[in-house]
Amino acid sequence: MTSSSASGGDSRRAGRIARLVDSSRFNLAIAAVIVANAVVLGLETYPEVMDSYGGVLVLLNELFFVVFVVELGLRIASYGRRPQDFLRNGWNVFDLVVIGAVLLPGVREQAQLLRLLRLARIVRLVRFLPDARMLVLTVIKSIPAVASMVVLTVLLLFVYGMIGWSLFGAALPETWGTIGRSMLTLFVLLTLENFPTYLAEAEPVSMFAIPFFVSYVLLAAFIVFNLLIGVVISSMEKAREEEDKREQADDAEMLTRLAEVQTALSRLEQDLRGRGRDPVKVSPRGDAADR
Structure with a gap:
C-alpha cells in the first residue's frame, strides 16, 4: 500500500470518527452513562444496598469506566494525524486527567482517591449541557473581578469592624468585643440576617448606632452586592462571546477535517489512475464508494 493510500485511509477513518463523536446521539448516550454512573455512586452510600448488591455496583462502575475509556480513545482518534490538537480543548484535558488518572499505578489501591476520581467523572456532564458549560465559563471569567470585590469587602468589614468595636465593644463583647467578632457580626449582616436584633441591641449603647448600621447596609448589602451582580453579568456576556467563538472554531475544524478527507481521496x-485501476467514486458525503 502506498503512502497516499495509507494517508487517505487514515483521513477517511478520522473523518468518520469525528462525525460520530460530534453527533448528538453519541453525546446523549455518553450523558446517559454519566447519569447512570451518578446513580450507582449514590447507591453506594447506602450500607444495606452495598450488602445486597455491592458486587453488581462495583461491576457497573468498571463497565462505566470502560465506556469512558472508549469514548476518550474515540475523541483522540477523531483528530487523526494531529492527536496533539486534542489538548487544545479544556474539556478534553479535563476528561484525560479524570479518566486517565485511574490507569496510573497505585491509584486503584487508594480508595479515597479512586472515589474522588469517580465523583469527578460526574462533573463531565457539564460538557454536554451548553448552558451549564457557559455558566462554568462565567464563573472562571469572573474570578479576577470577584477577587477584587473580596478584597474590597474585607477592607470594608475591617473598617466598620473597628468602628463597631469602639462604639459597642465594651457593652456588647459577644458580638463586638474584638475585631474578629466585629467582622464576623458584620459578615452575617451582609445578608441582613438578624439586622433588627443587632440594631436593637446597639441603640441603647450609642447614639451613633443608627447611622452606623444604615451606612453599613447601604455600602455593603446594596452597593457591594449590586457591583458583584454587575461583574457576573459582564463575565457572562464575555463567556457567551467566547462560547460562540468556540463553536465557530469547532465548525471550522470540522470543515477542515472534511477537506482533508476530500484531499486524501483525490x-x-x-494514485489508482496512475496504476491503471478504476478511480474511486466519491459520494457527496465524502465516503468512498466501491466500484
Missing part, C-alpha cells in the same frame, strides 16, 4: 484516486 490523491488516492490519482
Whole structure:
C-alpha cells in the first residue's frame, strides 16, 4: 500500500470518527452513562444496598469506566494525524486527567482517591449541557473581578469592624468585643440576617448606632452586592462571546477535517489512475464508494 493510500485511509477513518463523536446521539448516550454512573455512586452510600448488591455496583462502575475509556480513545482518534490538537480543548484535558488518572499505578489501591476520581467523572456532564458549560465559563471569567470585590469587602468589614468595636465593644463583647467578632457580626449582616436584633441591641449603647448600621447596609448589602451582580453579568456576556467563538472554531475544524478527507481521496484516486485501476467514486458525503 502506498503512502497516499495509507494517508487517505487514515483521513477517511478520522473523518468518520469525528462525525460520530460530534453527533448528538453519541453525546446523549455518553450523558446517559454519566447519569447512570451518578446513580450507582449514590447507591453506594447506602450500607444495606452495598450488602445486597455491592458486587453488581462495583461491576457497573468498571463497565462505566470502560465506556469512558472508549469514548476518550474515540475523541483522540477523531483528530487523526494531529492527536496533539486534542489538548487544545479544556474539556478534553479535563476528561484525560479524570479518566486517565485511574490507569496510573497505585491509584486503584487508594480508595479515597479512586472515589474522588469517580465523583469527578460526574462533573463531565457539564460538557454536554451548553448552558451549564457557559455558566462554568462565567464563573472562571469572573474570578479576577470577584477577587477584587473580596478584597474590597474585607477592607470594608475591617473598617466598620473597628468602628463597631469602639462604639459597642465594651457593652456588647459577644458580638463586638474584638475585631474578629466585629467582622464576623458584620459578615452575617451582609445578608441582613438578624439586622433588627443587632440594631436593637446597639441603640441603647450609642447614639451613633443608627447611622452606623444604615451606612453599613447601604455600602455593603446594596452597593457591594449590586457591583458583584454587575461583574457576573459582564463575565457572562464575555463567556457567551467566547462560547460562540468556540463553536465557530469547532465548525471550522470540522470543515477542515472534511477537506482533508476530500484531499486524501483525490490523491488516492490519482494514485489508482496512475496504476491503471478504476478511480474511486466519491459520494457527496465524502465516503468512498466501491466500484
